[in-house]
Amino acid sequence: EKQQQQQQQHQQQQPQRLYESAVPNSRTFEVYRMVDYGQVYDFLDQHNGADLLGTAWHLIIRGSQNNLWSRYCVTVADAALDDITTNSLNGSLSHSAFADYVSCDGGHCRCLLVPDRTIARMPLHKIDKVCKRGVGCKCSNKSLEQSAQYVGRLPIKLPARRSKDPWHNKEYPPPFVTGFEANWYSFPAASRCGHNQRTFGPCTSWQVSEGVSDG
Numbered sequence: 001e002k003q004q005q006q007q008q009q010h011q012q013q014q015p016q017r018l019y020e021s022a023v024p025n026s027r028t029f030e031v032y033r034m035v036d037y038g039q040v041y042d043f044l045d046q047h048n049g050a051d052l053l054g055t056a057w058h059l060i061i062r063g064s065q066n067n068l069w070s071r072y073c074v075t076v077a078d079a080a081l082d083d084i085t086t087n088s089l090n091g092s093l094s095h096s097a098f099a100d101y102v103s104c105d106g107g108h109c110r111c112l113l114v115p116d117r118t119i120a121r122m123p124l125h126k127i128d129k130v131c132k133r134g135v136g137c138k139c140s141n142k143s144l145e146q147s148a149q150y151v152g153r154l155p156i157k158l159p160a161r162r163s164k165d166p167w168h169n170k171e172y173p174p175p176f177v178t179g180f181e182a183n184w185y186s187f188p189a190a191s192r193c194g195h196n197q198r199t200f201g202p203c204t205s206w207q208v209s210e211g212v213s214d215g
Helices: 002-013 055-062 114-119 124-130 141-149
Strands: 026-036 047-050 067-077 081-084 094-096 103-105 108-110 152-158 177-187 206-208
Touching: 047 103, 081 141, 114 124
Parallel strands: none
Antiparallel strands: 026 047, 026 067, 047 177, 067 206, 081 094, 103 108, 152 177
């Protein structure tokens, strides 16, 4: 009975399939990627992306001027992963079709950083378990291995707020509006398969599908 409840909770927490996928055992949805003051459109490999609601954070912080946006239709293999911490608001271990989200910058992805954890409103005692003030965060080897193999996901409650130092922020975590949830994603380059490939092999977990639109 407990296992059945976990499976039902797992299904409820997953993003809705926006399109019928041509690849068996997979889901297809739109992802947006922004380049600050960019001259060319960006790509997803070793980068972070977001769904439409997830772009609100970037628009609020950086504005809409001098930024290039790319819209991708992405197909992601349905995984069955354990011990995922970024799949829920409270940071508890859970089952998920997505790996732990990792913070990517300049093509380098690392254990989820404190500012990103605060945007997800993770409880401070959960942040304390893996992060040290002024040092950074250290994820388990299993978490990092899964994030290097599978697309990671971070649900974001709205409105998005960030705290660089939640330990000294008496207002952390801030309140949020119920009924609205955005998603951020991390895309490992090593597991991307060919464009419109019809099956996923043992070393591939995602691909850019037909209908890619830049701009």
